[in-house]
Structures are given as structure tokens and as C-alpha cells.
Amino acid sequence: MTDLNGHEFYRRPLNETNSNLTTSAGARQAGWIAGAGNSAFALTLPVTEQMNHRGIRVIHRYTDDAAGNGDYIDWWSPEIDINTGFQSLNGGTVYYDPATGQLATGWRNVAGNNYYFADGYQMKPGSDDWVYNDQLHGQMYTGVQWADGHCYDFGRDGVAHAQSWNDGWSWPFPASGEGSFAFGQGFGYNWAGRTNSYHDGLDFGAYDHPGADVHAVHGGRVIDIATVRDQQARDLWWYALVWDGRTLFVYQEAFSNRSRIIVNVGDLVYPGQVIGYRDLSHLHLGMNTSPNYRMDLAHSYQPNWTDSSQATGSGSWIDPEWALRVRPY
Ligand SMILES: [Zn+2]
Numbered sequence: 335m336t337d338l339n340g341h342e343f344y345r346r347p348l349n350e351t352n353s354n355l356t357t358s359a360g361a362r363q364a365g366w367i368a369g370a371g372n373s374a375f376a377l378t379l380p381v382t383e384q385m386n387h388r389g390i391r392v393i394h395r396y397t398d399d400a401a402g403n404g405d406y407i408d409w410w411s412p413e414i415d416i417n418t419g420f421q422s423l424n425g426g427t428v429y430y431d432p433a434t435g436q437l438a439t440g441w442r443n444v445a446g447n448n449y450y451f452a453d454g455y456q457m458k459p460g461s462d463d464w465v466y467n468d469q470l471h472g473q474m475y476t477g478v479q480w481a482d483g484h485c486y487d488f489g490r491d492g493v494a495h496a497q498s499w500n501d502g503w504s505w506p507f508p509a510s511g512e513g514s515f516a517f518g519q520g521f522g523y524n525w526a527g528r529t530n531s532y533h534d535g536l537d538f539g540a541y542d543h544p545g546a547d548v549h550a551v552h553g554g555r556v557i558d559i560a561t562v563r564d565q566q567a568r569d570l571w572w573y574a575l576v577w578d579g580r581t582l583f584v585y586q587e588a589f590s591n592r593s594r595i596i597v598n599v600g601d602l603v604y605p606g607q608v609i610g611y612r613d614l615s616h617l618h619l620g621m622n623t624s625p626n627y628r629m630d631l632a633h634s635y636q637p638n639w640t641d642s643s644q645a646t647g648s649g650s651w652i653d654p655e656w657a658l659r660v661r662p663y
Pocket of ligand 1: 533535537618619
């Protein structure tokens with residue numbers, strides 16, 4: 335018994351001492367040969383736990399060696415799938431790869447259709463930590479979801495249909511478009527007045543980019559709305575986090591209280607949608623490759639971070655001015 339890569343699970347000898355030579359099934363198998371009598375062999379080959387969710391093959395080996403390693407002739411069975419492909423697990427649907435026995439994650443093309451399977455990471459409720467949830471590992475996406483930076487309707491059957499009208503980009507204050515940015519508003523190492531002279535986003539000032547309506551620059555799902563407090567526990571500002579499966583968008587320093595943000599955690603937002611009303615001096619837009627905002631925030635003054643003990647591993651700040659001009663995806 336082997337997997338599809340030739341790895342052997344086990345072998346069983348099949349001869350006149352350990353096989354059942356007299357079953358009616360065996361007799362039937364050879365019944366078309368005149369005089370074959372009890373020449374057919376029958377042996378039960380149990381499915382072990384290691385074989386579950388894999389494609390396997392049975393090699394029938396005719397050999398002159400008791401251990402099965404001498405002169406031989408093999409006959410290979412076709413692929414036999416043991417609970418592979420789409421299966422139910424934890425109340426959802428998952429997909430077992432026959433070649434590896436592992437749950438599929440990310441994109442997978444099956445019979446010409448594209449499906450997306452969750453990696454198991456999700457926002458921990460009430461925090462900015464992105465934690466591993468075993469129940470979600472491999473779960474097939476259904477309904478309208480953002481994956482890898484784009485919006486899809488996965489319906490009930492999980493087949494991805496691109497929602498191309500939800501893609502694209504917007505300036506946060508479209509009336510002034512790109513507008514202009516003063517010294518220190520831009521991204522990166524640009525102003526010695528900051529810690530490490532590093533700015534992890536782009537500031538849209540109320541003077542250079544007027545207007546209260548803050549438009550989403552890209553679509554995604556709202557994964558958190560929370561406040562940053564000073565050392566006296568007073569609110570400095572409220573922020574909203576939008577994750578599109580590829581980039582985290584941080585809208586902060588623009589909203590003095592929760593009521594200025596008009597979306598809710600779990601909402602899907604689309605490019606250009608108004609998500610809140612600025613009533614502070616500027617909007618700081620941050621973009622990071624990691625949804626783990628607690629880690630992003632802890633590395634506000636560095637271009638990137640890596641931490642293998644964290645669920646999402648690493649994060650890098652992206653220049654929003656570049657992204658909004660180039661529209662990289
Ligand atoms: Zn800023």
C-alpha cells in the first residue's frame with residue numbers, strides 16, 4: 335500500500351497460508367477459467383489513519399522473495415481516493431489534496447472552478463491580534479469575500495465569481511484627488527521630528543485635502559474599529575482597519591469619536607465608499623502587508639517587522655502615495 339509518491343504504508347504477504355483460498359468471492363473471481371477451482375486469493379487490506387484523506391495505490395507484487403524484495407513483477411492499481419477532495423469538517427467544507435493528505439489553503443482550481451480556502455487566521459475579538467483558529471483552517475469561502483486583494487462572490491457552492499466593480503482605488507478625498515503634501519506628510523524617512531525620522535503612512539491635511547467625507551481608498555472587510563488613548567486613558571482618536579486579504583488599510587487620526595466612523599466591524603467596503611467624517615486636523619492613511627495591527631502598531635517607526643512566533647509572521651509598511659498612483663492590483 336503506497337501513497338501517490340510511492341511512499342509505502344505497509345505490505346502484506348499473500349500466499350496459501352495467510353489468504354483465504356476458499357471464499358466464494360475468490361472462487362467467483364477465477365470462475366471463468368475452467369478448472370481454476372480455488373486459485374483466487376483474497377486478503378483484507380485495512381485503511382490506516384495515515385492513509386486517510388490521501389490518494390493511494392495498491393501494488394500487487396508477484397515475487398520469489400518472502401519479504402517481497404526479490405525478483406518481481408508488479409501490477410499497479412489505479413489511484414484510490416480515501417476521503418479526499420471536498421469533505422465536511424467543523425460545520426463547513428474543506429478540500430483534502432490527494433497527493434499530500436493535507437487541507438488545501440488559499441486558491442485551488444478544481445475541475446475548472448476556482449475556490450478559496452482559509453488559512454485559519456482571524457482577528458481575535460476585541461483585540462488587534464491575528465490568531466490561529468484550527469476550526470477555520472481550510473474552510474472553503476462562501477458568500478461575498480475579499481481574497482488576495484480582490485472581491486469575489488463565492489456563492490453557496492464556493493465557486494469564485496470576480497466582483498470586478500468592487501476592485502479599483504480611490505483617493506480618500508476625491509474632490510482634491512492627489513492634491514499636494516507638505517514636508518513631513520509623506521511616507522518614509524522624511525522628518526527628523528519623528529521617532530527614527532520614519533513616517534509609516536501618508537497624511538491628508540484638512541487644508542491641503544479639504545472635506546469631511548473620508549472615502550475608502552480600496553475595498554475590503556472592516557476588521558476592527560478602536561481607539562488610541564494617551565497615558566491618561568483619554569481618547570486621542572479612533573481608527574478603522576480594513577483588510578482585503580492582501581493589504582491592511584489603517585484610517586486613523588481623523589476621527590475624534592466612534593460616531594464619526596459610519597461603518598461597523600464585519601462590513602464590506604468598496605473603493606470610494608464613505609466610511610466616516612473627519613473632524614480632526616488630518617487623516618493618516620497607513621498600509622501594511624500584515625493584518626496583525628498590534629504588531630504593525632508596535633513597529634510604527636520601522637519599515638518592516640518579522641516575528642516567527644506571530645501568526646502572520648511579518649509586516650511591511652507600503653507607501654500609500656505610490657499605491658494610490660500605481661494601483662498595483
Ligand atoms: Zn501620519
